[in-house]
Amino acid sequence: MATQELGYRVLARSQVPSSVGVSPARPDARPSGALSRRARLIRATFDQVAPSLWERRRAAAYYYEASYRHFARLVEPGQRVLEIGPAYGDLLAALRPKVGLGVELSAGMASQAGRRHPHLRLAVGDAHRLPIGQPFDYIVWHDLVGHLDDVLGALREARRLAHPHTRLVLTHYNLLWTPLLVLAEWAGAKLPTPEQNWLSMEDLRNLLRLAGFRVLRAGTELLVPRRVPGFSAFANTVLVRFPLFRDLALVAWFEAAPVPAPVAPEVAVTVVIPCRNEAGNLEACVRRTPYMGTSTEVIIVDGSSTDGTWEIARRLEADPPAGLSVRAIPQVPEFDYARHTTAGRDPKLGMLNLGKGDAVRKGFAAATGDVLMILDADMTVSPEDLPKFYEPLRDRRADVVNGVRLVYPIEHQAFKPLNFIGNKIFSLVFSWLLGQPVKDTLCGTKALRRLDYERIAANRIRFGDFDPFGDFDLLFGAADLGLRIVDMPIRYQRRVAGTTKVSVWRHGPLLVAMTLVGLRKLKWPRWRRAVARLIQGSR
Known part of the structure; x- marks a missing residue:
């Protein structure tokens, strides 16, 4: 693995060509050593579990399959797709991009993704300071929001990489599920992660607007995130569309588009x-x-x-x-x-x-x-x-x-x-x-x-x-x-x-x-x- 002391590393197995727009880090880009204590903890956690994460994910296969199908409905195939936090790269591969680039905080996770999907382009970097210069057609955040140090800062960085027709697609978990997710971690049914951010759908709407996006569509998915024969399909396709059940679903999702940056004078x-x-x-x-x-x-x-x-x-x-x-x-x-x-x-x-x-x-x-x-x-x-x-x-x-x-x-x-x-x-x-x-x-x-x-x-x-x-x-x-x-x-x-x-x-x-x-x-x-x-x- 070739290392550049610029706050990111590109995997030698899947070098990113210049056409993708990966460039040396901007002058203000913070080096990897400048990550916050929490970001370093998250990186260390995923580095540690990277070799065994696939086995852990098999237990939640229904959740990931449903998530990938949902993203596939929102992301047109054959486009330039950037995923921040791709983990094993399975979602990015499932979206069938013309050019697919994943930027992952964990070098261990990116290395595993490079082995699983050698046709993808993988880089190690920070969502708040992306070493990328050119825009993408789709920017994907799958369950990333809860791990970010500065959600608004990362959204603004995504806005920097958006052209007028770019779509940002993101998901985040419903806060009502927090007790169940904590219980699942305690029981070993979910990967333990550092404490996540507490963001409601209203919070995310507000931050998207402040970052220069307008919400095109939003909703919730997955009322039952496990396969229950004869029930989960009905709950996740029919019940979840009704008002009360809609508010109880596990996943909140947004599709957003950039708005023109305002031209406003500086003031005192x-x-x-x-x-x-x-x-x-x-x-x-x-x-x-x-x-x-x-x-x-x-x-x-x-x-x-x-x-x-x-x-x-x-x-x-x-x-x-x-x-x-x-x-x-x-x-x-x-x-x-x-x-x-x-x-x-x-x-x-x-x-x-x-x-x-x-x-x-x-x-x-x-x-x-x-x-x-x-x-x-x-x-x-x-x-x-x-x-x-x-x-x-x-x-x-x-x-x-x-x-x-x-x-x-x-x-x-x-x-x-x-x-x-x-x-x-x-x-x-x-x-x-x-x-x-x-x-x-x-x-x-x-x-x-x-x-x-x-x-x-x-x-x-x-x-x-x-x-x-x-x-x-x-x-x-x-x-x-x-x-x-x-x-x-x-x-x-x-x-x-x-x-x-x-x-x-x-x-x-x-x-x-x-x-x-x-x-x-x-x-x-x-x-x-x-x-x-x-x-x-x-x-």
């Missing part, structure tokens, strides 16, 4: 970082903030820190990172830092009584950017993720971009169990209140345009001013104005310094109160109007 960005006692995080948070748009301004709003955070903020203001402008603003101007600061010591202060929401509003009032962002200083969300929030606003694909921590596997100890459960419950409630899906109401990372924020601020009196977090102030206001809120999955990491400022027992009752406010302000007027129309119509 302001990142507001509210903080209190974050001396161990603040400098890295600011220095890792990327340059975005025509200019990037960082405004640090300090909530009366006593551990030296304010001094770090002032130092960054005087000597900002290259390309950024930095301003430091005290949330309480009259606070005596000289008297209260003990550098290097965190007395574990909670949230200032004024709340984080007040700090955000003061930061936004001082901002000069056209796009306004909130980034918590605790580093649980990587600053490098901020461009994901900027691009949908620039391209007019969203009005408010809301961070979501509940899609990708969460680092150990990043979420306390009670916080996680509470967040899930409130997200369901607030999605209903807002009339659009919002999967994570309390993620601190959000972004919107300045003009829309000014409209929300002008309408703030309608909901009151008691939200200490600032999240519901923005979400309620955006929903009331009919703005489109778009979820953006991000990876949530545990703190490495400092302590959380949110208390379940102190702030939980406030969340209940805000739920009631949303019910009264958003739902009750609609119900009242509906009842009035009903009464009028009966007269």
Whole structure:
């Protein structure tokens, strides 16, 4: 096997000709050594099982045969087909492509595929940084979504390889099957894999749109993924078409086509970082903030820190990172830092009584950017993720971009169990209140345009001013104005310094109160109007 230190390797047994468009990695392509810890774990898992995977797959032959038949209905034979994550290459071969290229993360798996299907072209590479230059007619993702580090990034990479008539065909498992799949792994009936991403069909629709695709067709398949004589064929061809059974099927699938890339001008960005006692995080948070748009301004709003955070903020203001402008603003101007600061010591202060929401509003009032962002200083969300929030606003694909921590596997100890459960419950409630899906109401990372924020601020009196977090102030206001809120999955990491400022027992009752406010302000007027129309119509 010939190896090129470019982040990918092409199998000598099935060299890829130049006509396929495989090229040396782009200058920004990360080398294989730059894979995330999770990607390395996935690669090692499949390298280990590659020699014996065929025997394991024989037990699930019915599932794979049904999947291949479904893909064959969507992919026209005799075309240029790219499959990401082809494993043994059986699906790619079954599609009968004119040119078939598979890019596999696992070298062991790609080697096995090369032996089984020597007519196929196989390369080892990362779905997020493909060493390919020319477009394909079909791009196939079979059960790949759950393994990706960055689903949106990989979809954008697929969009790069699409011409106007390309079709992206992908499948993902139904989240309702998670307990059964976990049980199957425990019983040895399914290959154990690292924890997968939690993506609903609505999540995938949203990400496809953000990546520059439109969904042509979508649906579900395989109500019964095992051969049951006299029943499985009936269930998978008839029952699965009915509404209730359709929602219970194992496989969700999409066929999508690229849309023309919008031509949108770059705009100025302001990142507001509210903080209190974050001396161990603040400098890295600011220095890792990327340059975005025509200019990037960082405004640090300090909530009366006593551990030296304010001094770090002032130092960054005087000597900002290259390309950024930095301003430091005290949330309480009259606070005596000289008297209260003990550098290097965190007395574990909670949230200032004024709340984080007040700090955000003061930061936004001082901002000069056209796009306004909130980034918590605790580093649980990587600053490098901020461009994901900027691009949908620039391209007019969203009005408010809301961070979501509940899609990708969460680092150990990043979420306390009670916080996680509470967040899930409130997200369901607030999605209903807002009339659009919002999967994570309390993620601190959000972004919107300045003009829309000014409209929300002008309408703030309608909901009151008691939200200490600032999240519901923005979400309620955006929903009331009919703005489109778009979820953006991000990876949530545990703190490495400092302590959380949110208390379940102190702030939980406030969340209940805000739920009631949303019910009264958003739902009750609609119900009242509906009842009035009903009464009028009966007269």
